Amino acid sequence: MKSELIKLKINKKSSVGKDAEMIKNTFIRACKQLDASIFEPLIQEEQYFQDLDKYRFLQSLKDEFDSWKEKGFTKTTTIKGSCEGCHCGDKVYQFYTNKLTPAFAYITHKGNNEIEDVFMCNLSSGMRTANMGVLQNYDFWK
Numbered sequence: 001m002k003s004e005l006i007k008l009k010i011n012k013k014s015s016v017g018k019d020a021e022m023i024k025n026t027f028i029r030a031c032k033q034l035d036a037s038i039f040e041p042l043i044q045e046e047q048y049f050q051d052l053d054k055y056r057f058l059q060s061l062k063d064e065f066d067s068w069k070e071k072g073f074t075k076t077t078t079i080k081g082s083c084e085g086c087h088c089g090d091k092v093y094q095f096y097t098n099k100l101t102p103a104f105a106y107i108t109h110k111g112n113n114e115i116e117d118v119f120m121c122n123l124s125s126g127m128r129t130a131n132m133g134v135l136q137n138y139d140f141w142k
Contacts, residue, residue, distance in 0.1 A: 024108050027118060031095050031106070032076050034065035064104060073097045083107060085123030094126040102127045 023042055030038035036058050043054045068076070076095035083090045087107055094105040105124035109117040121127075 020110070020113065024118075027106070027108075028078060028093055030061070031065075031093070031104070032078055034069055034073070034075060036061040036065060068097065068103050071097075073099075073103075076103055079126060081105065081125040083121050083123060084125055085121065087121070092121045092124040092126075094124050096126070 026042055027039050030036055039061070040054075040058055043057070045054060076097060079094045079096060081092045081094045082088075083092050087109075090107050090109070092105045092107050095103045097103055102124075105121040105127060107117075107119055107121045
């Protein structure tokens with residue numbers, strides 16, 4: 001399966017200082033509550049995220065959240081981790097379900113007191129889990 005790097009570009013004029021912190025915190029809150037509408041007011045009409053216009057991006061975020069809601073989850077918990085892939089060592093916000101299942105993770109790149117980029121991390125330190133239901137069918141311990 002091909003791994004895809006998903007990026008979220010932030011409007012430069014709204015991504016500096018206190019505004020940058022607000023954008024990051026609001027995005028994290030939206031991910032924790034599995035509610036894309038929380039982040040929607042911060043996106044300008046002309047902004048593109050993940051090469052998608054505002055509404056397609058919000059739909060993609062909603063689709064991610066809905067996939068977890070369909071499994072019975074209503075919120076996630078954030079745990080800080082690190083990227084073990086293309087941005088090795090960078091800080092990652094990892095989101096887990098209440099069953100300690102890793103759901104998704106995002107990196108927020110900062111430079112000069114501004115958010116430069118936000119994107120999904122497919123190789124965060126917390127995503128290294130094995131499904132014991134699948135592994136029990138193999139003879140690792142026999």
